[in-house]
Amino acid sequence: MIVLGLTGSIGMGKTTTAGFLRAEGVPVHDADAAVHALYRGAAVAPIEAAFPGTTRTGVVDRAALAARVLGDAAAVARLEGIVHPLVRTAEDAFRAAARRAGCRIVALDVPLLLEIGGAARVDVVLTVTARPEIQRARVLARPGMTEERFAQILARQMPDAEKRRRAHGVIDTSDGLEAARRQVAGWLRAFQGMSR
Ligand SMILES: CC(C)(COP(=O)(O)OP(=O)(O)OC[C@H]1O[C@@H](n2cnc3c(N)ncnc32)[C@H](O)[C@@H]1O)[C@@H](O)C(=O)NCCC(=O)NCCS
Numbered sequence: 449m450i451v452l453g454l455t456g457s458i459g460m461g462k463t464t465t466a467g468f469l470r471a472e473g474v475p476v477h478d479a480d481a482a483v484h485a486l487y488r489g490a491a492v493a494p495i496e497a498a499f500p501g502t503t504r505t506g507v508v509d510r511a512a513l514a515a516r517v518l519g520d521a522a523a524v525a526r527l528e529g530i531v532h533p534l535v536r537t538a539e540d541a542f543r544a545a546a547r548r549a550g551c552r553i554v555a556l557d558v559p560l561l562l563e564i565g566g567a568a569r570v571d572v573v574l575t576v577t578a579r580p581e582i583q584r585a586r587v588l589a590r591p592g593m594t595e596e597r598f599a600q601i602l603a604r605q606m607p608d609a610e611k612r613r614r615a616h617g618v619i620d621t622s623d624g625l626e627a628a629r630r631q632v633a634g635w636l637r638a639f640q641g642m643s644r
């Protein structure tokens with residue numbers, strides 16, 4: 449079974465590109481979705497213990513948690529130390545189920561794949577990118593997003609050029625949905641020739 453690692457910085461088009469993979473029959477595990485589920489489940493108690501007052505009625509309050517950790521590298525590292533192992537457990541269960549089901553190729557959608565050394569756990573890295581001005585317009589169009597918050601998030605993420613350099617394949621979402629969909633189909637044809 450070939451494991452694709454789908455990654456890319458904020459607003460580059462990972463989720464949309466993951467949708468193209470699913471449409472081609474590739475099961476996708478979404479790390480961000482796993483984190484959202486953990487914030488209603490297994491992560492609530494350890495996060496409340498580490499950051500008192502950041503959960504409400506058994507659910508992590510993302511805004512309170514963000515206010516508590518963002519801008520404090522040690523606190524972000526502590527949060528990641530709680531969350532990332534739980535995400536890995538969910539990913540491992542997804543991979544085992546896909547292997548049992550006889551899947552030939554699966555994808556892990558992990559925004560921080562390269563930041564957390566995750567390239568070692570996939571066979572192929574696919575980086576989703578877009579021209580900087582397009583990324584910027586997309587992110588700043590989001591409710592509540594500010595130039596400062598955008599800069600803060602970019603500062604925490606590996607530069608896009610480095611993510612493209614480390615990738616086996618790049619999907620550029622700058623030229624519309626159909627162009628990106630065609631790139632996904634092209635890379636899948638290339639990877640399906642691989643044997644694992
Ligand atoms: C700190 C938290 C609560 C802030 O939540 P909030 O809803 O305000 O922001 P959101 O999660 O949407 O993040 C916004 C953007 O930053 C990226 N991002 C999220 N966490 C991190 C991080 N630790 N380092 C770098 N980029 C990050 C996301 O991929 C997204 O592109 C949240 O980011 C979080 O729970 N982070 C720890 C878990 C994690 O590392 N998630 C990334 C998925 S692998």
Ligand SMILES: Nc1ncnc2c1ncn2[C@@H]1O[C@H](COP(=O)(O)OP(=O)(O)OP(=O)(O)O)[C@@H](O)[C@H]1O
Nearest residue numbers: 457458459460461462463464465586621624625628
């Ligand atoms: N190929 C594309 N062509 C045009 N617009 C796109 C394309 N891919 C994504 N978009 C648009 O860009 C925005 C961000 O897309 P998406 O949510 O998939 O990115 P993301 O990388 O998952 O974002 P984040 O990491 O911030 O969650 C959305 O408005 C989406 O419709």
